[in-house]
Amino acid sequence: MQNKSNTMTIGGLAKAADVHIETIRYYQRRGLLKEPDRPLGGIRRYGSTDIDRLMFVKTAKELGFSLNEISDLLRLEDGANCLEASALAEHKLEHVRKKIVRLKRIEKVLHEMVGRCHAQQGNVFCPLIESLHEGITKA
Amino acid sequence: MQNKSNTMTIGGLAKAADVHIETIRYYQRRGLLKEPDRPLGGIRRYGSTDIDRLMFVKTAKELGFSLNEISDLLRLEDGANCLEASALAEHKLEHVRKKIVRLKRIEKVLHEMVGRCHAQQGNVFCPLIESLHEGITKA
DNA sequence: GTTACATCCGTAGCTGGATACGGAGTCAAT
DNA sequence: ATTGACTCCGTATCCAGCTACGGATGTAAC
Numbered sequence: 001m002q003n004k005s006n007t008m009t010i011g012g013l014a015k016a017a018d019v020h021i022e023t024i025r026y027y028q029r030r031g032l033l034k035e036p037d038r039p040l041g042g043i044r045r046y047g048s049t050d051i052d053r054l055m056f057v058k059t060a061k062e063l064g065f066s067l068n069e070i071s072d073l074l075r076l077e078d079g080a081n082c083l084e085a086s087a088l089a090e091h092k093l094e095h096v097r098k099k100i101v102r103l104k105r106i107e108k109v110l111h112e113m114v115g116r117c118h119a120q121q122g123n124v125f126c127p128l129i130e131s132l133h134e135g136i137t138k139a
Numbered sequence: 140m141q142n143k144s145n146t147m148t149i150g151g152l153a154k155a156a157d158v159h160i161e162t163i164r165y166y167q168r169r170g171l172l173k174e175p176d177r178p179l180g181g182i183r184r185y186g187s188t189d190i191d192r193l194m195f196v197k198t199a200k201e202l203g204f205s206l207n208e209i210s211d212l213l214r215l216e217d218g219a220n221c222l223e224a225s226a227l228a229e230h231k232l233e234h235v236r237k238k239i240v241r242l243k244r245i246e247k248v249l250h251e252m253v254g255r256c257h258a259q260q261g262n263v264f265c266p267l268i269e270s271l272h273e274g275i276t277k278a
Numbered sequence: 279g280t281t282a283c284a285t286c287c288g289t290a291g292c293t294g295g296a297t298a299c300g301g302a303g304t305c306a307a308t
Numbered sequence: 309a310t311t312g313a314c315t316c317c318g319t320a321t322c323c324a325g326c327t328a329c330g331g332a333t334g335t336a337a338c
Contacts, residue, residue: 165326
């Protein structure tokens, strides 16, 4: 069931993904990462798929997903029921698209700000908030 | 200095932006929102620019920015020094662009998942994690 | 001018997410 | 077979970001 090249210990995994060891244990407790069974009271070994999964959690978190939402996303990845997964995926997809739209709006304004500041001196009115506000009311 | 049509009380502002009153007070304490001076020990009034600003905080938070980062963004908006602002804006811009790239990757995979689930029955391998992994290592 | 309700403000408490701690067990190298 | 570094696991603590509480004050309606 598992890649035979599970060679790392938890410390190596932590280093590979650049997270704290205790964070890995915490994610395991939350069910975000599954802990490989340990050979006769021995020490657990991890492989590259574990790095991927861990990195995914890390990244998604930075994108503003809660651990519960990430858990949802991971359940999709894990197969589960295809119909259920599809519904969930559509829901998350919408969620993600909204985020992209709003980020793009911020991007645009930041870009303009940089441009204007480079172009001229003195204080310029930088409508960061208004721009986002449009986004909110229209979306 | 302020729009004369500051007509709302804090409760109205809270309702308008759909946040908890205490959250507004908290943001004021953190310096994210400025509290209008209150007329001779009276009650503060808020206007539409306050709603905008508050909505901005709310939205940015959902996009994964910390309150400190949001504070940075708001200082940009507030004018400050143009050169300093420009540097900060460029930095944030890069940050935002990375987020967009990663979200788009998630979007793509979710989209594919939905499509595949609609197209066929049974469990399909849905490479959500791998796709994001590429993104991380290449970005 | 009293009732009903909101604001104000300081402080305490809560939740999610992560870290720290410490004693017992494991393992590899010498 | 002992040392040194690491793992395991349960529990405790920490931090950000709120949310609740409560008593004093303000205010609009009757």
